[in-house]
Amino acid sequence: MRGTLTRRLGTYTLLATLILSYLFLYLPILHIGLGSFARNHTFPYPPRWTLDTFGRLFGNSLYQTAFFNSLVLGIGAAALATVLAAAATLGLMRHAGRRAGLYLALFIAPLFVAEVLVGIASLIFNGLLLQLQGNLVSAILANAVHCFSYALLIMATQLYRYDWRLDDAAMVFGASPLRTFFEVTLPLIWPGLLGAFVVTFIMAFNNLEISFYLLGATPTLPSVAWGALRYGVKPELYALATAVNLVVILGLGVMFVLMLTGKARFGHRPERARAV
């Protein structure tokens, strides 16, 4: 009897902790979500439903321009960081030899510099030495710095498991080094590249600290949101947050369904289909 009681108590405690944790994580998002569909957005309990907030968001051309700029910034910085980090990872694993540790330390050093400092330092460097105006290009370059370090770490963990002797095999069977990369290496490491791209895209898309100093007069979503805050939290910001959340949830949902139905496979996992 005592045993079952203790066990039941344990189960309830676990359940309660789980529910509390999820509430802690998702209540703020739910609150904003509710607020974005409510006339009384600051305290939507009970909500008086409306879609006006979204109307105002999509009617505001500043937000549209900002969204487009953020997209360009995110894709640009992520693409640059992923390509550079892929080259760096390949170099580290195949050709660095005994100095690999040193190179790795140098590659991930930007992680330890506060983003505000990266921003200010890049502003000074770009302005004084490169004569580069504050614009999207200089923001992409500056964002690529810390994105590169993250991308490198993400890829290194993936590529660590890659057996480079597969490249030997491909070459012996007649594939040139370039052909080997596209026939064998890339198909096996692309999940790592994709992961690095997605993470760095999100970082650059949402970045304010670095971009703030380098964008000049170019608006991005974080900078517009930051600017709007000075006049109080407007309903558009509620709608913006909800729109972004919906896109993310939708994206994850599509991926989940694709994997569940086996329509798409994210990476090759040798351990998956062991049993025949």
Next chain:
Amino acid sequence: MYITLDGVSRQYDSIWAVDRVTMGIGKNEFVSLLGPSGSGKTTLLRIIAGLEKPTTGRVLIDGEDVTDLPPHKRGVAMVFQEFLLFPHRTVSENLAFPLRMMKLPAAEIAERVAWVVGILSLGGLEKRYPNQLSGGQQQRVALGRGLVGRPKALLLDEPLANLDRELRQEMEVEIRRHQSALGIPFIYVTHNQEEALSMSDRIAVVRKGRIEDFAARTDIYDRPKTAFIAQFVGRSNRFEGTVDAAGRHVATRCGTILALPAPLTAGHAVQLFIKNEKLRLAPDDGTDGASHGANRLACTVKDVILRGAYADYILAFGDRELNASRPRSERAFLSGEAVIAHLNPEDIDLFDMDGERPS
């Protein structure tokens, strides 16, 4: 010679992994590179494949100097110890890979893949991925991928090391059959003397980056050129000793007198090897008059290990052990039995202390 290595060396830091190797391999030959791990045999194979560049020396395949050619332009194929099948491709895609690289028309690719699936009995597995195959099946696919492109030579790097014993013996027969059917040279790297002996025409014994001897397999086994080969190939008993004043006998350190097959300089320090199966056994019942004379060692059977057709005897001889291997058709001995081990002088391989045959 169809494949020629001319003074090939490979240096890593200060170590010569391959040291001035010169050898020629014929078009229909099955050659084994046999040596302990770290002897440089795999490096030598990778140099032939083009995966390593020799520090000095030249590699010729079919009369063409390929020393500076990258692996994909050499037209050789390789079977790796770890199989190294492409995990994201099915069996038939793996088999088609070399053919696609050769830019063959689709119809011919299909035909050749079907041919290889047939000769290696891979039927029904074409659609599977490598991780859905057993070790033996993966091995067959790896071998098939090596044969499908009809390469100028097939290089095999310990291809059977990851298989269990029965499968290995099956594959040995099969590999040998494909070699003679295709008429291309197979160069087979192994540390396993049984594999080398069962398949090869000739065996190159590799030691510390050098070719110790390159000869027919029977010569390597029956007439080892150096003490290293005598020790490494086959299983044998070793004695050390000094040639006596008359030059006809050797007094070994364990106090035995052994007759020599040929006279030698007195006082010469030598080492002698006799293969386990050359040690003949007779019961020590006093009927043999010369039972304690030269080349007759009185021993006690310590243990008997049954090997099916053979029995291995571990014999106590003074404070050392001797090993004998006798067919089961002969008289069997039991543990604790006293026996005379007889060494025929003709069966003794004799070397200087530095491992060479005395001149």
